[in-house]
Amino acid sequence: MPITWRVIGVALLALGAAALGWQVQDWRYGRQLAEQARLNAEVLNQLTLTAATAQQAEQDKRLALEQRLAASEQTHYRALSDAQRDQDRLRDRLATADVRLSVLLDAGDVAAGCAVPAAAGTGGVDHATVRARLDPAHAQRIVAITDEGDRGLIALQACQAYVRALAPEHFE
Template identity: 60%
Template structure:
């Protein structure tokens, strides 16, 4: 006797359908599980590759950031040195101008200007009254009033400071704009 004969006739179709459904569902579940394993490995490999790529990108970014920061620090140090140099030049120039103003104020130094020559013939004009300790030959000079000399020194002092500041600005602009 067969197992199929033991099933009542009205339920045979349902049993065969149930068996077929079980075989189809079992094979689908087995295929689903196999696909899950295979795709799981693929996804795991892709995730590992993505993590490695992101790690490389972050390391490259950090290296580039360190390089740029080192460049910025080197530029800051260079500009600081240049600033100190220009400040020293400016203070030295101001000190020289102050000494010159002091010498003019104490009449230790007198400014003079060359007067236009009145004689163009070959005569060598000698001044009749030479200053103490020196003999004046050549072009005739006129001494400036100390107040006028102070104003002239003040004007040249402002001009010197402006030139030093301009040189500092030009050096800064050149250093900042020059590609490395």
């Protein structure tokens, strides 16, 4: 059976229509893929900007915290050096006998077991308080103990300020 030109023409026409349909689908699918890629790129850019903004905010918070901690450290270092200077000055004055440490004595205890008079003379202005001077060596030891206590308190205040700076929401 011979194939007629008409059948060949219909077959070519059907083949051409199929090829054209295939090409149109390819173009449509290509546009859809391009649109999807563009939307994905926009979402990725938004996520990147959001992450960069969050990172910058965290860096700013960290910088502010570091500045607060540095200021607190300077304040406490200054307090520590001032206390040390005052203690050194007091220690020097005690060593040169410029200052003497004394303690109040209970008048009842003094009268019971010591030859120190229980009351001051009528010319005194201290209302019958009896004082005893401390030996300079003992005074130096007392000053050293108070110096250690002062340094400990200043260090404690510095630690408390550090913790408050790290977690301020727990202390408000």
